[in-house]
Amino acid sequence: MKSNLLLITIDCLRSDMIFGQNRTCKTPNIDNLRKKGISYPNMIASGPATLEGISAVFTGCYSFVHKIESWTKSHLNPKCTTIAEILKNCGYNTYAWSTGPLLKQYKLDKGFNKFSYRSTNKNLYTLGTDYFVKEIKKLKEPWFLWFHLFELHRPRQLDRNFNNIKYGKTKYERALSSLDKYLSILLNSINLDHTILILTADHGENLNDNKLTPFTFAYLIRLPKKIMDFLNWIYKKTKNKLSFIKDKIQPMFFYEKKYIGIFQNPYHKIRGWSRIRNALFSPIFKLIGFKEHKLNRSLIKYLISTYRYVPYVLDGHGFHLYDFLLKIPFIIVGNNIPYQGETINAMVRQIDILPTIMKLLNIKTEIKVQGNNILPPLLKKTPEPTAFMNTFSNKIQLSMMGIRTEKWKYIKYDIVNSDNVELYDLQNDPQENYNVIKKYPDIGKRLMNKLNVILEEKNKYNDQMTVFSKKDEEIIKKRLRALGYID
Known part of the structure; x- marks a missing residue:
């Protein structure tokens, strides 16, 4: 049976x-x-x-x-x-x-x-x-x-x-x-x-679940390791002593993985702000033919090429x-x-x-x-099993892809040249705090070659893109707006 x-x-x-x-x-x-x-x-x-x-x-x-x-x-x-x-x-x-x-x-x-x-x-x-x-x-x-x-x-x-x-x-x-x-x-x-x-x-x-969020929207600032360690040390020393710092100041800072930055507002307030922003500015943008996502994309391209990171908002599952x-x-x-x-x-x-x-x-x-x-x-144990990963942001029209093995992770953005990549030693740095692409260029090159093999396979499927009917597209967008995924 x-x-x-x-x-x-x-x-x-x-x-x-x-x-x-x-x-x-x-x-x-x-x-x-x-x-x-x-x-x-x-x-x-x-x-x-x-x-x-x-x-x-x-x-x-x-x-x-x-x-x-x-x-x-x-x-x-x-x-x-x-x-x-x-x-x-x-x-x-x-x-x-x-x-x-x-x-x-x-x-x-x-x-x-x-x-x-x-x-x-x-x-x-x-x-x-x-x-x-x-x-x-x-x-x-x-x-x-x-x-x-x-x-x-x-x-x-x-x-x-x-x-x-x-x-x-x-x-x-x-x-x-x-x-x-x-x-x-x-x-x-x-x-x-x-x-x-x-x-x-x-x-x-x-796991950013803090409710005390004084700013509606903020991109996170990547800081040098010494400053991050110092701020994290202050956080640990003060979190159980000064109630003012604990309840008012600390919620503004978050230290998970590689960033310290300012929280977003709670989920419903983000959606509320998006509606207000759209009501005020969207008609003007439409009138002058301005594409907001192009500005965001240009800004992020500059930040990646200058600081080698995406200003990733640590809220929910996001884009990384x-x-x-x-x-x-x-x-x-x-x-x-x-x-x-x-x-x-x-x-x-x-x-x-x-x-x-x-x-x-x-x-x-x-x-x-x-x-x-x-x-x-x-379960056949290969010398280096690999996983392909990718993500796409509808809001900023930016994609990212990568290769992961049990020891290494290699990440590449779609709008920058091959020099702007991230490489992490997952065994010695499981939190992925430190980009070691300069320290291990040979590893980066080997993983880049693995990624290129997958991208060659990907190109075989480029002609198989499927398109929604107008009716289905309207239903999808209506539901995504209700979920707060799109404006």
């Missing part, structure tokens, strides 16, 4: 919030799943965007193949076969419970018998777990259910009983503690002896390729899963999920994918 398959993707779920030693959230349910199954703490997402990540899960391919590289450019490549199509052809009843920006207009409904979309205010807390339990009981076996959860995404949603420091220092961690409790209720209604459970994410997240935005958990649970309780620390990729699921279900397919089966007996 065929096993059911439950694929849960949690928006913005960071790997270190499941596997990290310094986390303060309480996740007994997910911890129990780890003990029952196989865990991969070092899975690398294809990029820091939901559409790109979920499409990689569905197709086993990078974005230059599946073609969903931004919110408004194109829908899923019709030549790509999705996991739902494969399972449907194998006799599965396929269901999707989608939310956020994951609309069927992107053709993500390919292969699903029923594709259900709910708005982000219809979640585990507003609808209640009983609603979802009843819906699960209606599924016809053997079934495949993809369930996307948006509760961790800004603005964080949680049961108010969990909005307490004992469930996490940040609102993100409290939201995860809350989500874990509600997930346990949902999973207790499922027979895991007859169901394979996959728990993963679309991308990571920055750092590990805290890309490293996601991957957990497999099932009755007949080998190596139960094992943690596989090797670097794996988001595109490996589809071929791994096919192996778990003993499904043979001739469909070409870019990922590999990563189950322990067949």
Whole structure:
């Protein structure tokens, strides 16, 4: 008898919030799943965007193949076969419970018998777990259910009983503690002896959850290491002593990874400011033919060429390729899963999920994918496994791409020459604080050659760009505005 398959993707779920030693959230349910199954703490997402990540899960391919590289450019490549199509052809009843920006207009409904979309205010807390339990009981076996959860995404949603420091220092961690409790209720209604459970994410997240944000918008300033260390030393010395500094001054500064800077406003205030700005200036810009994104692009090009960095706003998941935005958990649970309780620390990729699921279900397919089966007996350790990553900003019309190995990460921008790149030694500098491209030029050249090989493959798919119909484009933009993704 065929096993059911439950694929849960949690928006913005960071790997270190499941596997990290310094986390303060309480996740007994997910911890129990780890003990029952196989865990991969070092899975690398294809990029820091939901559409790109979920499409990689569905197709086993990078974005230059599946073609969903931004919110408004194109829908899923019709030549790509999705996991739902494969399972449907194998006799599965396929269901999707989608939310956020994951609309069927992107053709993500390919292969699903029923594709259900709910708005982000219809979640585990507003609808209640009983609603979802009843819906699960209606599924016809053997079934495949993809369930996307948006509760961790800004603005964080949680049961108010969990909005307490004992469930996490940040609102993100409290939201995860809350989500874990509600997930346990949902999973207790499922027979895991007859169901394979996959728990993963679309991308990571920055944990800037401070509410005291005096400035509406500010690009962060990159400072020399000595100044950063000095300010961080002051922060540690004063954070528990002077209440004024703790409550008023410190929230203006944030020290994660490589930046100290000024916070943005809370999510709803950013959206409010965008509407005011558009109402005041957009008619003038339109009248004189001014393109705001061109100004932003020119400014960023200058900053990159002068200071060798992108002024990256540390809010949400944003626009960059750092590990805290890309490293996601991957957990497999099932009755007949080998190596139960094992943690596989090797670097794996988001595109490996589809071929791994096919192996778990003993499904043979001739469909070409870019990922590999990563189950322990067949996990082939190559001398230097590589992951390709890329991201695109709709607001500033700028893209970025990179190559990651277990030891190195190489990042390149699309609007500057090859001299303006970032190279990080991930073993000695896991926080990616120091660009060592000048120290290790040979490593940079070797990784650049690897990236060029992938870009040559990418060029083969340039003629396969898909375009939305006007009706679908209007629906997508309306939904993205409601989410605050576009102005």
